[in-house]
Amino acid sequence: MDIEMKLKILAAAAKYDVSCSSSGSNRTNSHDGIGNASTAGICHSFTTDGRCISLLKILLSNICIYDCSYCLNRRSNDIPRAFFTPEEIADISISFYKRNYIEGLFLSSAIVKNSNYTMELLLQTVKLLRNQYDFNGYIHLKGIPGSDEKLIEEAAGLVDRISFNIELPSEKSLKLLAPDKDSNSILTPMSFLDEQSTIKKAERKTSKNKGFFIPGGQSTQMIIGASQDTDYQIINLSEKLYENLHLKRVYYSAYVPVNIDRNLPVIFKPPLIRENRLYQADWLLRFYGFKAKELLNENTPNFDLNFDPKTNWALNNLDYFPIEINQASLKALLRIPGLGLRSAYRIIEARKVHRLEFEDLKKIGIVLKRAIYFLTCNGKYFSEIKLEEKSIRRKLNPGIDLNDFDNPKEEQLTIFQEKCLPTEEFLPGLTGEL
Amino acid sequence: MKIYLYDSTFNGLLSAIHVAFYSKEPELEIIREDDYLQTTIQEILYIPTNQEKSDKVAQAIKEKISLTAFNNIYYAYLSEYIDAGTKILAYLRLGFKKGSEIDCYSFLDEVKSIHGYRSKVLLEKHRMLGFVRFQKYPDYFLSIIEPDHNILHLIMPHFVARLPKEKFIILDKKRQLAGFYNGDHWKLMPLTINTDSQAEDRYTLLWQDYFTTIAIKERLNTKLQKKFMPARYWKYLTEYKTKS
Structure with a gap:
């Protein structure tokens, strides 16, 4: 099989892994090596689905011993299979890197033969790139569940980020859809890497060993909509992953119906709005000081897709509002729907020299569409409607029920098609930052 | 006035x-x-x-x-x-x-x-770190850009740090200004090139295939794509060059 064909097969097989970030690493180049990492990450292109291409994202092989229901590469699917040699991967990576197509490599694999065999091949590829080619660009390596800790530790000393994909947020769903996997085989190596990172960090402070150990940290991915798991279960798990295992990112991937399986729900399109709401909630957990239990609970376990999670929270906690722009702390400002981190900082900067008038808010670039219902400026409330749940809901309602739109029943499909509503209208630009 | x-x-x-x-x-x-x-x-x-x-x-x-x-x-x-x-x-x-x-x-x-x-x-400076595309010539790499703003000298050090052993030129065609790196140090010099035609090799084609393959058709969203990568930059992107 020629390289062209292999690349087509093994890139197509890798595309449902959403992570493409090249951020978080500060690896520098050696004297005459190739490449370095840029802490903020760099996007090199954007595909027609609006996602960023930062890394060359491929599988080493799609020949899998597992048979996970949701996965295109499962054993029982009759699809073309291919296998890259480490040399082939290194050659493409280096050639692409020199032409500035990519920031580096995101290498994953199906489970070939067994976990250790696969992990050894991945490690061999990484060693080739780092040691033979002196490549210092970004490498994101997928960890293979069930492989030896020694192999994982060695890989972590060479790459910028490692991710083990959780895929399904509950043991029950894993049993149903991925019977060959169990949550321990995924969480144990994550926890191992977290401990090792702490140890290595301490060592770096005391000794002269300045070697890198996954400077970009760990990430993971969960598939959204392939199982019955609720948003509450999902964000609770994310919160734990951030707090206990110090993950850098949790990715959410709307399930694209690639297989027909009696254990899978029948869906007509990937639930992109739900995915987007989960990303918004994830941002609230990481940067806005929210707790998962503030956003959802057992009685309301799923987001109302018509509103972003912060607006949902605000509508259920109206006694917290209105917030006075000229006095509120950063933490309080960040509770205002529609007001992001950048806006909050701008307000705080401007307040140092000036008491802000309502008109000033627009001038410093604050988007008031949602925020206006939740704030006062110099004690004055500027919205024409009352601070009252029903009225605000009516104002901010998107016009059609996005809960139905995102997960249409068969009889609704034609209605939505007639209305010609492109999903992109409801999807703000989070996708690019993935 | x-x-x-x-x-x-x-x-x-x-x-x-x-x-x-x-x-x-x-x-x-x-x-x-x-x-x-x-x-x-x-x-x-x-x-x-x-x-x-x-x-x-x-x-x-x-x-x-x-x-x-x-x-x-x-x-x-x-x-x-x-x-x-x-x-x-x-x-x-x-x-x-x-x-x-x-x-x-x-x-x-x-x-x-x-x-x-x-x-x-x-x-634009940040975007260009990603959107620069080098074409391989026998002795050097060449990239042509047409940025809105005068950012060429801001991006040169980035590429020098990454590719210290390669010789390369980044040409700002709009300003007829080129950044030359000879494998040792870099400098800016005026340069005019009339043609837009660029070298092509197997990696050009591999990259074009990769670019098409990696998109998920069920998630098509060209509006979002253009928001992050405005069409004015596509002219020199290898992935948008028509195959010969």
């Missing part, structure tokens, strides 16, 4: 600002001489570049306002917007009154414009 013309260099701009501060002229525009379209109504004055005056202005900005303010006007200058010089003057006039807190005044037009120009330049 009086117009000061300068020679398009940053030192030229600072020299014009020096003259402006001593002239007491209330309404004044500062424009690059290349941008100036002659009309009969305006009174123009050509300001020669003067290193001493320029240094004085730079020093004063850094000491009496802030280093950030100095960087802000430098980036605003690189935007090459026709009114950038005039806006920089307004920002500095306010800056010398307000001192180091100037950048808190983002609700005032004088400050907002400069912040806006700075952001555009820095955004």
Whole structure:
């Protein structure tokens, strides 16, 4: 099989892994090596689905011993299979890197033969790139569940980020859809890497060993909509992953119906709005000081897709509002729907020299569409409607029920098609930052 | 309205600002001489570049306002917007009154414009780190770009750090300016190339295939794609070159 064909097969097989970030690493180049990492990450292109291409994202092989229901590469699917040699991967990576197509490599694999065999091949590829080619660009390596800790530790000393994909947020769903996997085989190596990172960090402070150990940290991915798991279960798990295992990112991937399986729900399109709401909630957990239990609970376990999670929270906690722009702390400002981190900082900067008038808010670039219902400026409330749940809901309602739109029943499909509503209208630009 | 013309260099701009501060002229525009379209109504004055005056202005900005303010006007200058010089003057006039807190005044037009120009330049600089595409020639790599703003010298060090052993040229076709790296050090030089045709090899084709393959058709969203990668940059992107 020629390289062209292999690349087509093994890139197509890798595309449902959403992570493409090249951020978080500060690896520098050696004297005459190739490449370095840029802490903020760099996007090199954007595909027609609006996602960023930062890394060359491929599988080493799609020949899998597992048979996970949701996965295109499962054993029982009759699809073309291919296998890259480490040399082939290194050659493409280096050639692409020199032409500035990519920031580096995101290498994953199906489970070939067994976990250790696969992990050894991945490690061999990484060693080739780092040691033979002196490549210092970004490498994101997928960890293979069930492989030896020694192999994982060695890989972590060479790459910028490692991710083990959780895929399904509950043991029950894993049993149903991925019977060959169990949550321990995924969480144990994550926890191992977290401990090792702490140890290595301490060592770096005391000794002269300045070697890198996954400077970009760990990430993971969960598939959204392939199982019955609720948003509450999902964000609770994310919160734990951030707090206990110090993950850098949790990715959410709307399930694209690639297989027909009696254990899978029948869906007509990937639930992109739900995915987007989960990303918004994830941002609230990481940067806005929210707790998962503030956003959802057992009685309301799923987001109302018509509103972003912060607006949902605000509508259920109206006694917290209105917030006075000229006095509120950063933490309080960040509770205002529609007001992001950048806006909050701008307000705080401007307040140092000036008491802000309502008109000033627009001038410093604050988007008031949602925020206006939740704030006062110099004690004055500027919205024409009352601070009252029903009225605000009516104002901010998107016009059609996005809960139905995102997960249409068969009889609704034609209605939505007639209305010609492109999903992109409801999807703000989070996708690019993935 | 009086117009000061300068020679398009940053030192030229600072020299014009020096003259402006001593002239007491209330309404004044500062424009690059290349941008100036002659009309009969305006009174123009050509300001020669003067290193001493320029240094004085730079020093004063850094000491009496802030280093950030100095960087802000430098980036605003690189935007090459026709009114950038005039806006920089307004920002500095306010800056010398307000001192180091100037950048808190983002609700005032004088400050907002400069912040806006700075952001555009820095955004394009960041984007170009990703959108530069090198074509392989036997002895060197070549990239052609046409950025909105004058950012070539800002991105050169990034590529030098990454590809220390390669020889490469990045050509800003719009400004007929090229960054040359000979494997040891880099410099800017004027360069004109008439053709847009570029070398092609198997990796060009592999990359084009990869670009098409990696998109998820069920998630098609070209509006989002164009938001992050505006169509004006596509001309030199290898993935959008038609296959020969």
